[in-house]
Amino acid sequence: MASKRGLKRRQKARQCEGKVKHPTLEGAKIAKRKSGHRDVMPYRCKWCGFYHNGHMPRRVLKAMEV
Ligand SMILES: [Zn+2]
Known part of the structure; x- marks a missing residue:
């Protein structure tokens, strides 16, 4: 008997x-x-x-940091 655990906790609010936490973008920078x-970006x-500092793929960084 396969008992699946149907209790998936929502992780949305736990992302950060x-x-x-930085109140301003400057603070994060x-x-x-x-x-x-x-x-990180x-x-x-x-x-x-x-604002948070999060890891970004190099490609994205390169595209964003002009
Ligand atoms: Zn957050």
């Missing part, structure tokens, strides 16, 4: 849990510089409305 990570989170 544990991430640093500064944090990025301080961290020294080049492969500040973006506005649609879940909490704050």
Whole structure:
């Protein structure tokens, strides 16, 4: 008897849990510089409305950083 676990927790609201929240894009940019990570990109989170620094594929970075 296969018992499937039908309890799928919605992860939408948890997307940004544990991430640093920046109230402004500038703040996120500064944090990025301080961290020294080049492969992250500040973006506005649609879940909490704050800004996070997230990892981006190199291709995307190259396209965005002019
Ligand atoms: Zn968020």
